[in-house]
Amino acid sequence: MKQFWRIIERYYPWLLLLLGVDCFCSIILWISDIQAFQTLIGLVVLTSILLFSAILFVLNKRETTRRELFRDFLSDPTICNRERLLSAISREEEESIRLLASVLQEHKNESSSMADALRDYEEYVEGWAHEAKTPLSLLTMLLDNRSDEISPPLQAKLDYVRSQLQEDVTQMLYYARLKSSTKDYRFEDVNLNDCLGEVLEDYAPLLEEKQFVILNKLQSETVYTDRRGLQFMLGQIVSNAIKYTPSGGSVMLNIDELACDEPGYMIVRTSVSDTGIGMSRDYLTKIFDAFTRERNTTKSKITGSGLGMSIVKKYVDLLGGTIDVESEFGKGSTFTVTLKYRIADESYYVKNNAENPETCSEILEGKNILLAEDNDLNAEIAEVILERAGLKIERVEDGIQCVNRIMKMPAGTYDMILMDIQMPQMDGYKATRVIRRLPDKDKACIPIIAMTANAFEEDKRKAIAAGMNGHIAKPIQVDKLLSTLKTILTENIIL
Numbered sequence: 001m002k003q004f005w006r007i008i009e010r011y012y013p014w015l016l017l018l019l020g021v022d023c024f025c026s027i028i029l030w031i032s033d034i035q036a037f038q039t040l041i042g043l044v045v046l047t048s049i050l051l052f053s054a055i056l057f058v059l060n061k062r063e064t065t066r067r068e069l070f071r072d073f074l075s076d077p078t079i080c081n082r083e084r085l086l087s088a089i090s091r092e093e094e095e096s097i098r099l100l101a102s103v104l105q106e107h108k109n110e111s112s113s114m115a116d117a118l119r120d121y122e123e124y125v126e127g128w129a130h131e132a133k134t135p136l137s138l139l140t141m142l143l144d145n146r147s148d149e150i151s152p153p154l155q156a157k158l159d160y161v162r163s164q165l166q167e168d169v170t171q172m173l174y175y176a177r178l179k180s181s182t183k184d185y186r187f188e189d190v191n192l193n194d195c196l197g198e199v200l201e202d203y204a205p206l207l208e209e210k211q212f213v214i215l216n217k218l219q220s221e222t223v224y225t226d227r228r229g230l231q232f233m234l235g236q237i238v239s240n241a242i243k244y245t246p247s248g249g250s251v252m253l254n255i256d257e258l259a260c261d262e263p264g265y266m267i268v269r270t271s272v273s274d275t276g277i278g279m280s281r282d283y284l285t286k287i288f289d290a291f292t293r294e295r296n297t298t299k300s301k302i303t304g305s306g307l308g309m310s311i312v313k314k315y316v317d318l319l320g321g322t323i324d325v326e327s328e329f330g331k332g333s334t335f336t337v338t339l340k341y342r343i344a345d346e347s348y349y350v351k352n353n354a355e356n357p358e359t360c361s362e363i364l365e366g367k368n369i370l371l372a373e374d375n376d377l378n379a380e381i382a383e384v385i386l387e388r389a390g391l392k393i394e395r396v397e398d399g400i401q402c403v404n405r406i407m408k409m410p411a412g413t414y415d416m417i418l419m420d421i422q423m424p425q426m427d428g429y430k431a432t433r434v435i436r437r438l439p440d441k442d443k444a445c446i447p448i449i450a451m452t453a454n455a456f457e458e459d460k461r462k463a464i465a466a467g468m469n470g471h472i473a474k475p476i477q478v479d480k481l482l483s484t485l486k487t488i489l490t491e492n493i494i495l
Contacts, residue, residue, distance in 0.1 A: 073101070073104075077108060085097060125175075134377055137381050139161070144477075163239070167235075171236075175307050189344040191222045196216075200238070200253075203239065211250035212250070214252075215254045216255045218257060221266065223266065223342060223343055223344055224342040238251075239308070244276035251272070251275075267341075268339055268341060269338045270336070322338045323336065364482065367392070368392045369394070372395075372399065372420055373420045373451070374420060378420070381476065385481065398424050402426075403426070406446065416488065419448050419450055421450055429463070432448050432467045447489065470488050
């Protein structure tokens with residue numbers, strides 16, 4: 001109906017002219033022969049209505065065709081779509097359409113170049129992160145397995161270096177993924193207290209130096225959310241509070257539940273306050289801009305990329321929450337994140353209560369692991385960690401060697417494969433697909449876990465799609481590695 005009104009509005013002068021001619025003819029007929037007028041007036045009115053309807057129908061069809069051709073042209077300004085549109089418009093409009101086609105093609109070329117540059121940037125960042133995580137893995141192994149050989153002051157400094165390097169790598173990866181078209185979430189049932197505990201555990205050595213206080217008014221609530229994103233947000237805020245609070249200062253974490261009128265949901269407010277150096281009023285308006293810092297590293301002697309709070313803000317917005325900041329220069333800052341969560345259903349608690357009661361060491365003791373890792377240093381780190389947990393390790397250096405070893409050895413020789421992704425000759429994804437297609441079903445069904453620097457959900461989905469059973473991110477954290485191995489082996493035993 002709106003289309004008809006638009007047509008009437010556009011062509012109303014011609015429609016009025018047609019109506020005028022119709023009325024004029026009717027008047028002439030009435031003057032010349034009133035009897036004929038009375039006889040034919042019904043036919044004249046009916047003919048006029050039919051004529052008007054036919055004209056409106058033709059015009060509507062023409063406008064609909066023009067609109068569809070114009071929409072196709074805007075979405076894909078190719079020569080073919082341009083010529084189709086030109087054939088349906090008047091000569092007066094041709095020049096405008098040709099100019100528009102030229103502008104759209106330029107923008108399309110620019111967009112394509114920018115997309116290529118963005119893909120190159122993402123690949124560079126992920127490659128850089130992969131290389132950076134090798135020394136980070138070595139540092140993690142030393143601190144987790146040789147801490148008794150390191151003096152406490154040196155261990156504290158190495159812990160700080162590790163946390164800073166890990167934070168910088170994570171920030172760059174998050175920043176690259178937030179700029180990509182792929183949103184990287186994995187929503188799952190998350191116990192908020194456990195999630196918070198994992199975040200604080202990562203910063204435990206640094207928190208010991210501060211007068212750290214936790215005011216947690218939550219019960220043991222389990223919600224449905226993106227665990228990794230939530231931990232990243234909390235970790236960045238806690239990290240900033242630690243970095244910008246000098247010795248003798250204090251950091252306070254306050255968590256409470258707000259009223260929520262939507263059944264099945266809860267609203268949680270998390271505040272992190274410190275008595276650090278604070279921020280000026282002018283900088284508060286820029287704190288969520290990327291690559292901004294009130295005082296650079298040279299002036300403040302505090303390292304940082306200026307990315308953390310920008311990424312936190314984007315994640316909070318994408319999760320539908322809010323983040324507020326209050327600060328006074330020289331007195332400290334308070335960051336408050338408020339998020340609404342869907343409360344986990346009963347199936348989570350049933351599953352939790354039915355977990356295997358065996359300890360991790362009992363399940364892992366004596367298991368045979370085939371490690372596919374091309375980097376000697378990474379392989380040595382993994383071997384030290386796994387052997388200390390009671391596992392037996394054999395190593396191959398690429399995907400082809402891994403496939404050949406599985407084919408050569410009898411089924412059941414290995415209980416699991418730890419598979420690196422970026423390997424020469426044959427990468428971990430292809431090696432996994434080849435193993436899954438082996439004719440011997442016992443060999444084809446061996447549990448395979450990806451062990452790689454690519455730690456995003458998209459990478460985990462690629463691993464699962466290739467046929468892997470799980471995913472472990474580098475640098476290897478001992479507790480998470482052993483927990484994942486236990487989970488996969490337990491599921492395999494049950495099956």
